[in-house]
Amino acid sequence: MTENTLKEKINMNGNNSIEIDCAPNGKPLNYKILNEEIHQVINSGYKKIILNKVCGQRFIGASLQGDLEFVINGVPGNDLGIFMDGPKIIVNDNCEDQAGNTMNNGTIIIHGDGGDVIGLSARGGKIYVKKDVGYRVGIHIKEYERKHPVIIIGGTARDFLGEYMAGGLVIILGLKILPDGKITENDYPICGNELGTGIHRGKIILRTNEDLQSKLGVGAKLFKPDEDDLKHIEPYLKEFCEIFSIPYKIITQKPFKVVKPISKRPFGGSYCGQIV
Amino acid sequence: MSIEHNIPNYFRVKIESDHCKKCKRCVSHCSYGALSFNNEKIISDDSKCVACNRCASMCPGKAIKIVKDESCLPPHGNYSRRIRNIIWAQSGTGGVLLSATGNDRPIRNIFDDLLLDACQVTNPSIDPLRETIETKVFFGRKPQKLDFTTDPIDPNKISLKTEFLPHFEIDMPLMVGHMSLGSISYNACMAIYQAVNELNILAGSGEGGLHPDFYEYGKNIITEVASGRFGVDIKYLQNTVGLEIKIGQGAKPGHGGHLPGEKVNSMISQTRMIPKGSDALSPYPHHDIYSIEDLAQLISALKEATRYKVPIGVKIAAVHNSAPIAVGIVRGGADFISIDGFRGGTGAAPRIIRDHAGIPIELAIASVDQRLRQEGLRDQVTLVAGGSIRYSADLIKAIALGADVGMVGMPVLIALGCRVCQQCFRGLCSWGIATQKPYLVKRLDIDVARNRIINLFHAWNEELKEILGAMGIDSIESLRSNRDRLRYIGPNPRIADILNVKHAGE
Ligand code: SF4
């Protein structure tokens, strides 16, 4: 990419912020070109990057570090923020699959639906989704020392929520946030089957009256939230409500249910080490 | 009454009381608790002995011999002792049997059925002591052809137009297979990384992350991105010469990984970036990969994340349909493929999978190499193959069948003292290799271990040169896929067909 063509596509806004047109002349840029441009503007010192007309480009924000902010107008492709370590990404639309894949730190805020497998193996950071999400959300997220990934979904989730979870926090609120800002209860089930299957650390919190017993996966157990759980989730929920303009009191109108692991070693007993 | 049945012992610890000095050294060295001292003499609980031979080699009086237990079971040609033992163990515990190292069934080894060609009269051999024989290998993606541009003014000025994709050079066609910190000890990892650094060859990190102490050897380490994504952060992606997506492992194709919580001490916890004491579970599949397209996506993601600076590869276990999968992997953008045969090692795997799943690496190399060639893809990528390359003879045959680089695990551990007792999953390795217990780990001296690995591979490399010289080939890259230099002497001509190797005498 020569400097001239780059200049045609980007608008400098001052304040360290810059806009990139991701579909010049209506033709979406290839992801490699777009990501290379992103690297170039970061290398030139820009901190806030506004991506316009994003149309399914993958790997935006991949392995980026530091205090950068992205605003994405359009629908980003798979693996948004993969391996990311610090930046903040705001998506003003829906998002494709695997946002926050193996993220180490940072924030992803999605003002629409999220896809499947959100936060796969993430070790830290926050992923907040306003509407519904798909399958295997929060799979194998893990905590470590002070790292503690948090995923909050305003709407509902599907099967295998929090599968293999090794730490962190997943909250599903079961709300329906309409375009005019009105908020109602979501008619869909709060989550699908195999809830928390293989979970061995962390917790999943669901705001629902549903009977979840029959949905539980292997190694997962249902609890009533205790004082500590409520204290733990409150600051995150307040932050979520503020971002998406949800009155906090709505959150408290339905009870929470908590899914935690039966053991840190869910499959420890199934093997035999005898000399044969 | 206990539900568990006494399984007949395999071994007996024979202590010659005349030679015993009652120093009790053997007792403290036996990490399996088989030996004790009753104030009079050393006594052994033979049911605990795994024949690791640590006691025998530490005994100052040479008083100990580990022998086969001579008590016999009623003979039966079909129900071997092993099968009976398996049934007794399972009916006592109800568990899936664990195992370690590689498949130990006496299945015929195809490498042993291959013979090498040598020069006589019509093609001269080369003397490796006086002439150069190259064992260097270029690792990564290679251009299929070179393009040049001619200067419009001066037609004699020609410059290279082809842009090289990420690749690098190693001095021997060797990679120490992936063994994670966790499956083996810190000292064992350190010795391996120092040795490969010195030799300028490669080692795999395994899927347990990379301890910061090992970053300085990163230019010789291929780090692994497995389904658990343990320890995968930006530093991990940057301190590496190549990244490998682990789909499968020869010892346990289709299986995930399971490092038991008791082995996750603070060092392992830091390296894997998981809490202390928690099981480290690697999911069976990568949950972002359900197809070749998804695999291509992760390959692209890793290329993006490393800014196209290092080769990205994919490791699969050798299974029935490896060849078409390998084609998909190359078309998906991988710069190298690693294939691990059914005899490949492991620190822990269900015995049923270790012993019964997958195919021999010899057949997998041949069919993958052939298929990639048919598709016009072979020369673009590096093919790494392992799964019981035991010594230099196997390595050279693997290369002649079509591999670029041999992946080696057990021989390295054996060089370090491993007696192949197959108890690695218990974490009690008396030789300080497959253990995390500090009092055992310190038995493995890093400098000694490192030098033993260097010696071993130095010897292999000299043997490669000897045999290449005898074949009249001056570079290992010219032997690759050169199957005309192999002949088959085994009992099954169908194998020769699949290998595309002629029978001896043809
Ligand atoms: S190490 Fe050898 S000499 Fe020492 S107590 Fe054991 S058998 Fe006897």
Ligand code: SF4
């Ligand atoms: S590494 Fe240790 S435990 Fe494993 S087979 Fe070798 S001697 Fe036995």
